[in-house]
Amino acid sequence: MSATIYDVAREAGVSMATVSRVLNDTAVVKEETKKRVLDAIAKLSYRPNAVARGLASKRTKTIGVIVPDVSAGFMAELVRGIEDVARMYSYHIILCNSDGSTQREIDLVGTMWEKQVDGLIFMSPRLTADHIQTFEDAQLPIVLCRTDDKEKRIPSVNINNRQASQDAVEFLIAKGKKHIAFVGGSLQEGTLTAERRQGYAEAMRKHGLDPAFVFTSKEDYETSLISVRSQLSIDRFEAFLAANDEMALAALHACYDLQLRVPEDVMIIGFDNTKLTEMSRPQLTTVAQPMYDYGAVAMRFLTKLLNDEPFNTYTVILPHQIMERGSTNSFPV
Amino acid sequence: MSATIYDVAREAGVSMATVSRVLNDTAVVKEETKKRVLDAIAKLSYRPNAVARGLASKRTKTIGVIVPDVSAGFMAELVRGIEDVARMYSYHIILCNSDGSTQREIDLVGTMWEKQVDGLIFMSPRLTADHIQTFEDAQLPIVLCRTDDKEKRIPSVNINNRQASQDAVEFLIAKGKKHIAFVGGSLQEGTLTAERRQGYAEAMRKHGLDPAFVFTSKEDYETSLISVRSQLSIDRFEAFLAANDEMALAALHACYDLQLRVPEDVMIIGFDNTKLTEMSRPQLTTVAQPMYDYGAVAMRFLTKLLNDEPFNTYTVILPHQIMERGSTNSFPV
DNA sequence: ATGAAAGCGCTAACAA
DNA sequence: TTGTTAGCGCTTTCAT
Numbered sequence: 001m002s003a004t005i006y007d008v009a010r011e012a013g014v015s016m017a018t019v020s021r022v023l024n025d026t027a028v029v030k031e032e033t034k035k036r037v038l039d040a041i042a043k044l045s046y047r048p049n050a051v052a053r054g055l056a057s058k059r060t061k062t063i064g065v066i067v068p069d070v071s072a073g074f075m076a077e078l079v080r081g082i083e084d085v086a087r088m089y090s091y092h093i094i095l096c097n098s099d100g101s102t103q104r105e106i107d108l109v110g111t112m113w114e115k116q117v118d119g120l121i122f123m124s125p126r127l128t129a130d131h132i133q134t135f136e137d138a139q140l141p142i143v144l145c146r147t148d149d150k151e152k153r154i155p156s157v158n159i160n161n162r163q164a165s166q167d168a169v170e171f172l173i174a175k176g177k178k179h180i181a182f183v184g185g186s187l188q189e190g191t192l193t194a195e196r197r198q199g200y201a202e203a204m205r206k207h208g209l210d211p212a213f214v215f216t217s218k219e220d221y222e223t224s225l226i227s228v229r230s231q232l233s234i235d236r237f238e239a240f241l242a243a244n245d246e247m248a249l250a251a252l253h254a255c256y257d258l259q260l261r262v263p264e265d266v267m268i269i270g271f272d273n274t275k276l277t278e279m280s281r282p283q284l285t286t287v288a289q290p291m292y293d294y295g296a297v298a299m300r301f302l303t304k305l306l307n308d309e310p311f312n313t314y315t316v317i318l319p320h321q322i323m324e325r326g327s328t329n330s331f332p333v
Numbered sequence: 334m335s336a337t338i339y340d341v342a343r344e345a346g347v348s349m350a351t352v353s354r355v356l357n358d359t360a361v362v363k364e365e366t367k368k369r370v371l372d373a374i375a376k377l378s379y380r381p382n383a384v385a386r387g388l389a390s391k392r393t394k395t396i397g398v399i400v401p402d403v404s405a406g407f408m409a410e411l412v413r414g415i416e417d418v419a420r421m422y423s424y425h426i427i428l429c430n431s432d433g434s435t436q437r438e439i440d441l442v443g444t445m446w447e448k449q450v451d452g453l454i455f456m457s458p459r460l461t462a463d464h465i466q467t468f469e470d471a472q473l474p475i476v477l478c479r480t481d482d483k484e485k486r487i488p489s490v491n492i493n494n495r496q497a498s499q500d501a502v503e504f505l506i507a508k509g510k511k512h513i514a515f516v517g518g519s520l521q522e523g524t525l526t527a528e529r530r531q532g533y534a535e536a537m538r539k540h541g542l543d544p545a546f547v548f549t550s551k552e553d554y555e556t557s558l559i560s561v562r563s564q565l566s567i568d569r570f571e572a573f574l575a576a577n578d579e580m581a582l583a584a585l586h587a588c589y590d591l592q593l594r595v596p597e598d599v600m601i602i603g604f605d606n607t608k609l610t611e612m613s614r615p616q617l618t619t620v621a622q623p624m625y626d627y628g629a630v631a632m633r634f635l636t637k638l639l640n641d642e643p644f645n646t647y648t649v650i651l652p653h654q655i656m657e658r659g660s661t662n663s664f665p666v
Numbered sequence: 667a668t669g670a671a672a673g674c675g676c677t678a679a680c681a682a
Numbered sequence: 683t684t685g686t687t688a689g690c691g692c693t694t695t696c697a698t
Contacts (some may be wrong), residue, residue, distance in 0.1 A: 002472075004675055015685045020677060030683060050447045051393060052675030055690045056382045062427070062448075069413065076409035080402065083430055088452075091447065094395070095428045114383045115425065137378075161476055197626075221612055248566075248610050253402075256614055276612065279554055279582055281589055292404075348669045353693060363667060385691030388674045457687055 003044035011040035023048055032315040048117070054116060063094045063302060064112035064118045068100040073244065074274045077283060078146070081295025082121055089303045100125045106134045113138050119302045121295075124146050124252075126190045141305035145298040148190060149315075155305065159296040164287045164320040165199025168269045169239050171322055173207055177239040177267055180204065181212040183228060183251055184243035185219035193219065193243045196271065200241055209281060212237070216247065224250035229257055238266060239328075245270035245277050248264045248284050268327040282326025289320055334376040341380045344373035347513075356381060376655055387449060396635060397445035398426045398453045401433040405482050406577065407624040408456075411479070414628025415454055422636045424451070431448045433458045439467045439609025446471050452635045459523045474638035478631040481523060482648075488638065490631040494525060495618045497653040499539075499576050501602045504655055505538055510572040510600055513537065514545040516561060516584055517576035518552035524553065526576045529604065533574055545570070549580065557583035562590055571599060572661075578603035581617050585660060601660040615659025622653055 007025075009016045014033060020028045022037045029037070034282050040046070052061040063086060070076050079095065086093050094115060098105045105124055112120055119141040124131070127149050135154060136143050144156035165300040172180050182200040186193040201211040224247040228240070232254055242248035248270025250306050262268055262282055270277060273288035297316060302310045338356075342349045347366060349446050354360045362370070371379025373379070387393040393452045395496045396419060403409050404459055412428065419426050427448060431438045445453055452474040457464070460482050468475050468487060477489035505513050515533040519526040534544040549557040558581040561573070565587055575581035588599045595601055595615055603610060606621035630649060 004679095006675075016676080017678085017686080018684060021684085024677080026677085028683070033683080047443065047447050049388075049449060050677050051384055051449045053677075055382075055388050055692085056675075056677040058677095058690075060384060070403065070416070071407075071413040074404075076404040076412075078408075079428070080404040080430060083403070083428065092429070092444075094425050095412070095416065096425070097413060110380065111425070114380050116382060116384045119509040150640045157686090194334050221608070246612075253612075253614060277552070278611075279579075279586075279609065280613070281586060338693095349692080350670080350694080354668085357693080359693085361667070366667080382691050385674090386693075388676085389691075389693040391674075391693095426672060510686075 003046040005046070005048065007044055008037065008040045008046050011044060012036040035263060055230045058116075059118055060116045061090055062094060062115065062117050063121065063299075064115070064117040065095050065121045066098055066105060066108050066112070067095070067123045068125060069097050070095065073246065073294035074272055075196050077122075079292040081297075082091050082299045083295075085296045085299035085303070089235050089306075091298075091299075091303075098124070102126075102128055102130065104146055106130060109134050109138050113140065119143070119287040119306050121302060122147050125186075126188065139304060143298050143302045143305065146192070146294055148192070148195065150190070152315050155191070155301060155314045157294060157301060157318065159289050159318045159320045161195035162199035162202070164271075164289075165196040165241065166203040167228065167320070168271075168287050168322060169200055169203035169207075172241065172267060172269065172328070173203075173209075174241045175267060175328060176238075178209055179212070179237050180209070180241060181214050181231075181235075181237045182241050182243070183214045183216065183224060183247045185216045185223075186243075187215070195242075214240070216250075219243065219247060221246050221250050225254055229254040232260075232266075233258055236296075240266065240268045242268065242270050244271050245274045245286055248286065248327070250281055252280060252282075252284065258265040263326065263328050263330060269322070270327075273323055277323070277325060280327075283323045285328040286323050287320055290318060293318060336379040337380070338381065340377055341373045341379050344377060345369040372524075391449075392451055393449045394423055395425050395427060395446070395448065395450050396454065396632075397441070397450040398428050398454045399431055399438060399441050399445070400428070400456045401458060402430050403428065403435050406579065407430045407605055410624040411456075411628035413632075414625040415607075415632045416628075418629045418632035418636070424636075424637075431457070435459075435461055435463065436631070437639075439463060441468050442471050442473075443581045446473065450517075452639050454478050454631050455636060458519075458525065459521065474635060476631045476635045476638065479525070479627055481525070481528060482525070485648050488634060488636060488647045490627060490651065491506060492622050492651045492653045494528035495532035495535070497604075497622075498529040498574065499536040500653070501604075501620050502536035502540075503532055505572045505574065505600060505602065505661070506536075506542075507598060508572075508661060511542055512545070512570050512571040513542070513574060514564075514568075514570045515574050515576070516547045516549065516557060516580045518549045518556075520548070528577050529574075547573070548582075552576065552580060552582050554579050558587055562587035565591055565593070565599075573599065575601065575603050578605050578617060578619055581619065581660070582609055582613055585613060585617065596659065596661050596663055602655070603660075606656055610656070610658060613660075618658045618661040619656050620653055621656045623651060626651060656659065 184193045204211040216227040240251040270286040277284035517526045537544040549560040573584040603619040606619045610617035610619045
């Protein structure tokens with residue numbers, strides 16, 4: 001059995017309260033007393049029991065992180081951003097995967113409550129009224145991350161996906177492209193893909209062009225490759241805007257398979273600036289979202305809620321940026 | 334303030350003990366009493382406080398996961414494997430990144446102890462005597478994952494990296510290649526890369542061939558690309574075995590840049606079977622490790638330790654397998 | 667089958 | 683500046 005605060009107190013000849021004080025630096029302790037306590041702690045290799053502390057103080061220094069799937073795309077970078085900032089503020093994270101299931105997400109908020117997490121960072125492909133209800137019931141500080149809450153009821157960190165898509169289309173149009181297709185899967189509203197698709201459509205219409213949609217039943221590489229290839233062999237698009245880099249790479253390889261040159265014959269822009277973009281030939285132009293920052297900013301936001309620090313806005317919008325690479329430029333810088 | 338077990342007890346007209354019993358199914362409770370309790374729980378939307386429970390029972394149903402970096406390579410898949418199995422056994426995971434720093438790893442074991450985790454899954458590029466000491470002091474069930482413990486002191490899940498490398502070399506030799514180079518960074522012993530390099534060297538010598546080493550100061554794509562390209566422009570290797578897929582892809586693109594055909598002029602084999610392998614042209618032949626299974630098996634192992642279930646061996650070796658794709662075969666299946 | 671009561675190891679008033 | 687004393691919300695003997 002390992003030492004408790006009581007053992008330390010006895011060893012140092014003081015009360016538990018005093019030990020607690022030096023431990024948490026919660027009140028001034030005479031220098032000499034402090035030293036005695038510290039010595040006792042070292043001698044007994046005492047380590048405070050965070051669970052007991054959590055019960056007594058009602059703060060666990062733990063936050064819950066709910067993501068659809070850490071192993072998907074760049075999610076891990078985002079989680080890394082969260083964890084790094086969490087560490088700066090002495091928090092730990094409990095990581096849970098929801099697979100995007102609303103039921104599971106809701107259950108998870110409940111179990112996170114049971115675990116007495118101090119706060120929650122929540123990511124989801126879509127937000128329902130049930131989500132909002134659950135959040136309210138949970139009475140927990142929550143920050144949404146990369147999750148669209150149209151009505152802005154919950155603090156959130158996002159980029160403006162619609163605007164980003166529009167920018168990408170404008171970018172292609174400025175390059176003289178007109179017959180541009182959007183590659184993406186979700187038809188459902190309120191998802192990330194849908195936002196991007198809408199931005200695409202708006203920009204196209206604004207320029208009097210017809211939006212075209214290459215639908216991929218699954219938003220993965222293989223499915224997208226097949227979809228794009230089959231559709232491209234019928235309809236000779238001049239450019240693709242894909243809902244993410246993985247699908248953009250699929251489009252690139254579809255062109256490759258059909259002996260079309262990129263960027264001479266077809267230009268391609270992806271989304272998210274994942275490592276994939278630099279690991280293809282030609283490299284992929286992409287709409288960059290700072291994935292790491294996404295997590296880092298969300299966590300920083302949460303610490304503000306946790307400490308009742310003031311903040312400017314409930315909805316932080318992170319900047320996006322088009323990273324031009326070889327898939328839209330024969331002579332990239 | 335939300336309901337406690339005491340509130341439920343009162344509402345149901347029973348004692349806390351009885352509520353606890355139906356909650357944990359730890360003793361037989363009369364059917365009718367149970368119903369009353371369940372009703373009270375529902376009525377008050379009671380949820381047990383896991384922290385209090387943890388303090389009282391000394392088991393938190395939480396395990397610590399220490400990885401070098403979730404956002405590196407396929408680490409996230411492994412973590413996903415852990416989390417999925419953890420969930421099956423009603424555990425949650427606290428995820429920490431160590432950046433491979435021994436000091437930080439050791440500190441983390443300590444803070445995980447403070448958090449009273451029931452067990453630990455530990456991944457590290459190398460294991461020192463300090464690690465072992467820390468593990469012993471911590472008195473925690475620990476499973477090493479993808480981490481080499483030569484002396485087999487701690488339960489672990491691994492693949493035989495040396496054998497895997499040998500197999501890959503044999504594979505290339507069978508294809509008629511002789512001038513084969515290994516691409517990798519670490520010169521330090523006891524690391525994953527070193528294991529793979531040794532297997533490579535052994536197989537080469539066994540066939541009377543000279544081992545060649547393309548050193549990349551960082552084991553990332555960009556650095557490797559430059560290293561391979563510069564060395565390849567001097568020395569015309571017939572094949573590369575890379576310590577991971579990212580470096581294999583770099584080798585592929587180095588060939589591309591030097592106008593060498595893959596696989597006709599140069600064959601390439603990577604390691605780990607990440608998504609990258611299918612997202613290149615040609616696709617990459619690789620030594621597959623089941624990353625998800627890695628985590629899943631490690632966590633399952635840990636649950637056995639946690640429940641005092643019997644198990645056969647302290648060191649589980651997962652199978653590896655060469656996945657042949659276009660980078661070693663012009664006509665892959 | 668159920669209840670009473672003693673902790674688990676700590677924090678946080680309140681005193682002194 | 684330090685000590686005393688209640689809890690925090692639950693599990694777990696030990697009775698009954």
